[in-house]
Amino acid sequence: MKRRISDRLLKLISISFASIILILIIGIVYELIDGSMLSINRFGWRFLVTSTWDPVKNVFGAMPFIFGTMVSSIIALIIALPISMGIAIFLSELAPQKIRPSVSLMIEMLAAIPSIIYGLWGLFVMAPFLQIHVEPLLGKYLWFLPLFKGAPLGIGMLAGGLILSIMIIPTIASITRDILNTVPTLYKEAGLALGMTRWEVMSKIVFPHARSGVIGAIILGFGRALGETMAITMVIGNAPMISASLFSPSYTLASVIANEFSEAVSQLYISSLIELALLLFIISMIFNALARLLVRREKVLQ
C-alpha cells in the first residue's frame, strides 16, 4: 500500500521533533563531560576523595559535597520512610471513603509546592524552631552521641535532612499508595477469612506482594532528595565541612553549584563546578533507572 506524501511528511516532521529529545540528551552528556575535562585532567580520580575546596588556590575536591548530599538524603529517607508508609497504608486501607480523595489531593499538593517556598519556610519557620526548641533538648539529653554535639544553630545538616524529608514524603507516599492498591482484594479477603488481623494481612500478604514496587518508590524518593537544590541550599548552612554532628553546617553538590556558579571566575573553577554537575547527573540517572525498573514491574507507571 502506497502512503501519501503528506502522510509521510507528517511522520517525518513528528519523528524529527521526537529526535530533538535524543539530540538534547546527547548534547547534555557531551557538554557536561566536555565542560569538566579541564578539572578531570587536572585532578583525576582524586577529585572525588579530596576534601579541599579552595577557589583562591585553585584546588578543588568534591568529597565534602558528596558527603553532604549523601548524608542529608539518608537523614531525609530515615525520617520520610515511616511517615510515607503510614500515609500510604492510611490512603489505601484505613481512610474512610469520604475523606480519602481530599487527603490524597492534599498529599499530592505537597509535591506541587515549589522548592523555593519550602526553603523560605525552612529558613524562617523551621530552622528557628529547631534552634530554640528541638536542638537544645537533643543536646541536653543525648549529649553522649557525637550526632548531637555543638552549638544549636538551627540551620545545618539536621534542618537540611528534615526539609528534604518533607519534600520526598509525597513522592514515596503516593506511589506506594498506588502500588498497594494494585494488590488484588481477593488476597486480602483470603487472609482476613483465615482470621488474620488487618495488620497481619498488610505485613504478610500486601507488602510482600508489592515489595519491588515499594522499594522502587523509596529509591525514587531518595533520588529526588539527592538532586534537590533550593530548599536545602537555604537551610543547610553552606560550609564545605565533614562533621559527625547533625547540628553543624554542611554543603551539597547541588547547593555549591547554585551558590558559586555565577561567581566562578577561573576556567578551572567553572570546570570543577561542571564536574560536580556531571557527578550529580550520573548519581540521579542511576537511582532513577533503578527505581523506574522496580516500579514499572508493578505497572503503575506506564
Add this chain to the structure above:
Amino acid sequence: MKSLRYFKRRTINNTIFFLSYASAVIGVAILLLILLYTVIKGASAINLDFFIKLPRPTGVPGGGIANALVGTFMVVGIASAIAIPVGVMAGIYLSEFGNNKFAPFIRYLADVLNSIPSIVTGVVAYVFVVLPMHRFSALAGGVALSIMMIPIITRTSEELIRMVPDTIREAALALGTPQWKVIIFIVLRTAAAGIATGVMLAVARVGGETAPLLFTAFNNSFMSVRPDQPISTMTVLIYNYASSPYADWNAMAWGAAFVLIVIVLIANIVSKIFTKTKYAL
C-alpha cells in the same frame, strides 16, 4: 493463653494503624502549616503597589515586584514556545507512529530528561546559551526551563492522544480522509483540552523553579522585556530577598511566595480535575 496472644496481636494491629493515622495527620498538618505561614506572612506584604511598582532599596517603603512578575511570564513564555511544539509533536510520534523500536527508546530518553536535577539543567543551559552569548539572558532561562518542560509535555500528550478511541480514527479513515488530516484535525482536536491542561501543569511546575534560573536568567533590578538581557523572576527574587538581612526585603519574599503558591496550586487543582495525570512529575 490463647486470649493473651489474641490481645497481643490486636494491640500490635491497633498501634500500627494508630501510627498510620498519625502519619496522615502529620502530612496534612505540614501542608497546612506551610500554606498558613505563606498566607499570613505574605498577605500583609500585598497591595496594589506590590504588583505594579519596581523594587526599591531597603528602607524605602512602597516597592513592588512588577519586573519579576513580567520576567517570570517572559521566561516561562519562551520556554513554552520551545517546549510545546516539540512536546506535542513528539507525543504524536510516540502514540501514532510509535509501533517500532525507536519509540520506546525515545520514551525512555524522555524519562531520563525528566529525572535530571533542575540545577544540572541550569548548568547545561549556561553552557548552551550563556557562554556563546557572553551574557545572562531571559532566553537562556527559557531554554533551561524548556528542557524541563519537554519531557512532561511529551508524555502527557502521548497518553492523552492514545486515549482517543480507535473507532474515531477508523471512522475518519473509512471516509477516505488522509492520515495526516485524521491526526491533526480529528485526533489532536479531540485530545486538545487534555493536552492544554497537561501544558498548564508543566507551566506550573517550571514557573516555580529557581535553580535553573540562577545563572541563566540571572537577575535584573529594572523592568526588562528583552530576551537577550538578564531578567528578574519571582523565584530568584524570593531567593535573593529571603537571603538578605533586611526585614522589609524578607517580607517582600513572603509576598512573592504567596502570589507564586496561589498560581501554582490553582493550576495544579484545575489540571487534576481535568486529567487523571498522577504525580506532579
